Amino acid sequence: MNNDEKNSSAETQPTGSKTALVSIVGRPSAGKSTFLNTASGEKVSIVSPVPQTTRNAIRGIINTSLGQLVFIDTPGLHLSEKKLNLRLSGIAQENIKESDAILYIIDSTRPHSDEEKMIASLLLPYKDRLVIAVNKIEDSKAKPELSFQFIQEQFPDIPSERVIGISAKEDKNIDAVLKSLFSLAKDEPHLYPEEFYTDQEVEFRISEIIRGQAINRLEQELPHAVYVGISDMEMKTPKLLKVLAFIYVERESQKGIVIGKNASMIKTIRIESIKECRKIFPYKVDIDLRVKVDKNWRQKDKVLDKIIK
Numbered sequence: 001m002n003n004d005e006k007n008s009s010a011e012t013q014p015t016g017s018k019t020a021l022v023s024i025v026g027r028p029s030a031g032k033s034t035f036l037n038t039a040s041g042e043k044v045s046i047v048s049p050v051p052q053t054t055r056n057a058i059r060g061i062i063n064t065s066l067g068q069l070v071f072i073d074t075p076g077l078h079l080s081e082k083k084l085n086l087r088l089s090g091i092a093q094e095n096i097k098e099s100d101a102i103l104y105i106i107d108s109t110r111p112h113s114d115e116e117k118m119i120a121s122l123l124l125p126y127k128d129r130l131v132i133a134v135n136k137i138e139d140s141k142a143k144p145e146l147s148f149q150f151i152q153e154q155f156p157d158i159p160s161e162r163v164i165g166i167s168a169k170e171d172k173n174i175d176a177v178l179k180s181l182f183s184l185a186k187d188e189p190h191l192y193p194e195e196f197y198t199d200q201e202v203e204f205r206i207s208e209i210i211r212g213q214a215i216n217r218l219e220q221e222l223p224h225a226v227y228v229g230i231s232d233m234e235m236k237t238p239k240l241l242k243v244l245a246f247i248y249v250e251r252e253s254q255k256g257i258v259i260g261k262n263a264s265m266i267k268t269i270r271i272e273s274i275k276e277c278r279k280i281f282p283y284k285v286d287i288d289l290r291v292k293v294d295k296n297w298r299q300k301d302k303v304l305d306k307i308i309k
Contacts, residue, residue: 015194018067020185023074023095025123026105027115031135035105035168036060036073039178040198061196066182068190072099096126101184103177104132108142108165112150120154127155131162131180138167202241203230206285209276210245213269218257225250226258227297239283248294258291266291 024032040060060071072095096102104123106116123130132155134147144165151163162180166173200208207228214226232244247258247269259266270289277285294300 015063015190016065016067016182017187018182018185019070019188019190020067020100020181021070021072021098021191022101022103022181023072023099024103024105025074025096025119027107027110027119030105030107031168032073032105035103035133035135035166035174035177036071038168038171039071039174059200060198061192062178063190063194064178064182066179067185068192068194069178069181069185070191071103096123099129100186101129101131101181102126103181104130105135105168106132106147106151107136108134108144108147109136109139112146116150117154120150124155127158129184130155130158131177131184132158132164133168133173133177134163134165135168137165138170138172202281203233205280206230206233206243206273206277206287207245209280210247210269210273210287210289213272213276214247214258217265217269225254225298227294235283241281241283241285242288243285244288244290246290246292248292248297250294250296250298252293255291255293 024036026032037060040062060073062069062071074095102123104119106112132151134144134151136142137144148163148165151158162183164173164176164180166177168174198205207230211226211228214228218226227248229246229248230243231246232242234242236242247266249255249258257265258269260268266289270287273289274285274287277287
């Protein structure tokens with residue numbers, strides 16, 4: 001959070017001395033972003049039913065009486081040889097190595113396939129700094145007993161207090177997860193001031209808001225074929241930020257889908273993005289939103305270098 005953004009909480013409390021950098025790891029759509037948003041009390045990461053909507057290592061910062069946890073919401077890990085997916089997997093694996101603690105989120109509504117076993121084998125060398133959350137236990141399709149059985153098979157030595165059933169959506173047992181992570185934290189200087197809840201820049205936050213609105217409205221037609229670029233951003237007055245943004249698609253035929261009949265879709269994305277910005281920033285954000293074609297952008301290193309960090 002920049003100094004010109006809203007404080008995440010009206011109430012303050014002394015923050016404890018413990019500090020840890022925590023990677024959130026799991027399959028696409030396991031609930032990593034929902035956990036981060038619920039735990040931090042602010043919308044930090046895109047939440048969408050579309051797999052792999054998180055493309056960057058997004059930081060959410062939580063301060064409690066025990067200390068400070070700095071979360072990295074890593075892209076979902078899954079088996080794929082596509083260039084975009086390999087880049088995302090590389091980000092997740094690099095952050096795992098650098099973390100003080102790892103939160104592994106398992107979706108209890110899905111079978112534990114080869115993809116889940118791949119993640120478990122990747123995390124096994126880091127079991128001493130691992131907390132596992134079995135998510136979506138509120139769902140009628142959930143089978144948490146199978147998830148706990150899978151964990152016992154993959155991590156037979158992990159302490160039971162570091163395996164917790166949760167509902168990130170309904171804020172159930174989130175505090176238990178945080179306490180377990182703090183048990184792995186050390187007494188060290190905090191990484192951020194206590195009033196911060198994210199270190200994302202304003203430009204990145206606005207582009208992610210627009211991308212989230214687009215993805216959640218175009219999930220059937222264009223699940224991963226869009227990215228958002230901010231072309232210009234200017235503070236016109238202390239209370240007005242003007243933004244020129246582009247939604248990029250891969251093909252000319254996709255452009256009409258984003259624009260919609262009588263420009264209805266692009267208008268909706270713009271209006272809802274502006275509404276969401278008003279919840280975050282202490283000034284009005286006026287967005288001029290347009291659509292451009294960047295042919296086969298998911299295969300271009302130059303584009304991937306720009307949008308994946």
